[in-house]
Amino acid sequence: MPSPDLQESLEKIRPTLLRFAMLQLRNEAAAEDVVQETLLAALEGKSAFSGRSQLKTWAVSILRNKIVDHLRRGSREGTLPIVDEQGDEDFDALFDGTGHWQEAPGDWGDPAVVLEQRGFYEVLELCMKALPEQVARVFTMREVLGFETEEICKELKLSSSNCWVVLYRARMRLRECLQLRWFDAR
Amino acid sequence: MKSCREVHRLVIEAQDRKLGFAERLSMRVHLILCAACRRFDAQMDLLRQAIRRFPGD
Structure with missing residues (x-):
């Protein structure tokens, strides 16, 4: 019992x-x-x-x-949506013609402090929800569930380079979202 | 020397694949010299730590 x-x-x-x-x-x-x-x-x-x-x-x-x-x-069972080639969504605008940052990345501070702040995880969750479904799936398999990249590619039948591109986009979007909704908002 | 645009990609890809020796070297050299990319590197590190502790307390 x-x-x-x-x-x-x-x-x-x-x-x-x-x-x-x-x-x-x-x-x-x-x-x-x-x-x-x-x-x-x-x-x-x-x-x-x-x-x-x-x-x-x-x-x-x-x-x-x-x-x-x-x-x-x-x-x-083949029920997972195959991640398709996505439109060339550009993070290029972050850089100028010579490859320098348009706006230098900010100092986010000490992770040990930031992660303890009240409300941080609510914002992070909001940002993860805002990711497109396929991007979120690859990213959470990698980071939340701890799959190796090769394993994700295999499970989802993606090429390695496609996997890296999807993970790149996920990280860049989360960075942008956290900057806007957490670091700038404080 | 690699540009910030190239290095920010390496910083991210280093989290998902093993970089080659030349890639690792050029990234390290750039990071020593460039404060902006060091902060980007720190941001990506914070993001990873945050997600690993998800769903937080």
């Missing part, structure tokens, strides 16, 4: 888990499924939760694996 405490605590972090899953899967039904599987696995495997790490950290690590499984299954 799962302890009512654990069940209750898991229920409390359910919305966080759901948001996390939605960001990577962009599909409500699929996100509900993986979160459900995660909660069940968490209840069944409660002995694995020693209380050393935070409950949320532990649940998110289970969720990551569930999402990875889901993506792998999807790519086998």
Whole structure:
């Protein structure tokens, strides 16, 4: 019998888990499924939760694996959208004719401080939501779920250079968004 | 010497693939000399650290 405490605590972090899953899967039904599987696995495997790490950290690590499984299954069944060649969206305007920055990048400060600031992760989430779906999928597989680049290319049937281009665009867009909505706004 | 435009790409690609020796060298030399690209490099580093800790606390 799962302890009512654990069940209750898991229920409390359910919305966080759901948001996390939605960001990577962009599909409500699929996100509900993986979160459900995660909660069940968490209840069944409660002995694995020693209380050393935070409950949320532990649940998110289970969720990551569930999402990875889901993506792998999807790519086998061919249901993942193939990332197509995107229009030549240009970050060229950031540079002048001689290849220098038009506007030099700003000092974002010490990551240890910035990441602790209240509200930072809400803005980051907003910025990730604003990424086009395919770009977001490649980027979260790489950075949130920790896939190697070669593995992503293989799973999504992309050429390596296409993978790098997509990841480049994701990073540049997130940088732009964070600059505008977080660093400039403070 | 490589331009900032070329180096900002290398800075990003270094996160996703292993750069060749010449690429790594030219990037390092540029970063030593260019404060703007060093700040860009630091921004990309912050972004990576932030995402790895997602969804935050």
